[in-house]
Amino acid sequence: MKLRGAWSHEADALAQVHAAAFDHAWSAPEIAQLLDGPGGFALLVETDQPLAFILCRAIAGEAEILTLAVTPAARRRGLARALVDAAAGAARMAGAEALFLEVAHDNVPALGLYEATGFSRAGLRRGYYDRGAAGAADAVVMRLDLGRAA
């Protein structure tokens, strides 16, 4: 198993992992655009096939996790924890002093993961996620202090 950087020409593979992990999948072009945009970077875990990835943006001293996806069969093996830790290191190297994310208030696995990796709750965005007929869901804003960049 290998953890490495991923690039926009690999967006199809990342989109497949995303589609396996989320009801509302992001398309390959959307993922490629974020990766090629300012401060975009991704990290991927793979064997002979991609299993998990994290997509982030680091700009002007702050970084954000845009998405994190682990294919269902590869969960609870520490892949997300490894990706979050590696992304925090990469964001720090890029000069970020804090790493932020938004997570649905009822996403128990993700809340457990972020609490386990040192994030704290920094705010609430009411009605942030549109769930169609099911209404809207609040987002919890979480923050990880990365300390001062060297």
Ligand SMILES: CC(C)(COP(=O)(O)OP(=O)(O)OC[C@H]1O[C@@H](n2cnc3c(N)ncnc32)[C@H](O)[C@@H]1OP(=O)(O)O)[C@@H](O)C(=O)NCCC(=O)NCCS
């Ligand atoms: C959330 C998600 C990324 C976790 O991936 P994962 O590789 O299974 O997580 P890890 O194995 O690294 O778990 C690390 C820690 O997170 C917590 N955690 C992970 N899954 C959990 C669950 N289902 N319930 C409670 N805590 C959980 C635990 O503390 C776990 O440590 P432990 O296994 O030693 O108890 C994965 O479930 C996923 O892709 N979900 C769908 C997409 C999603 O919600 N992404 C995040 C959006 S912000």
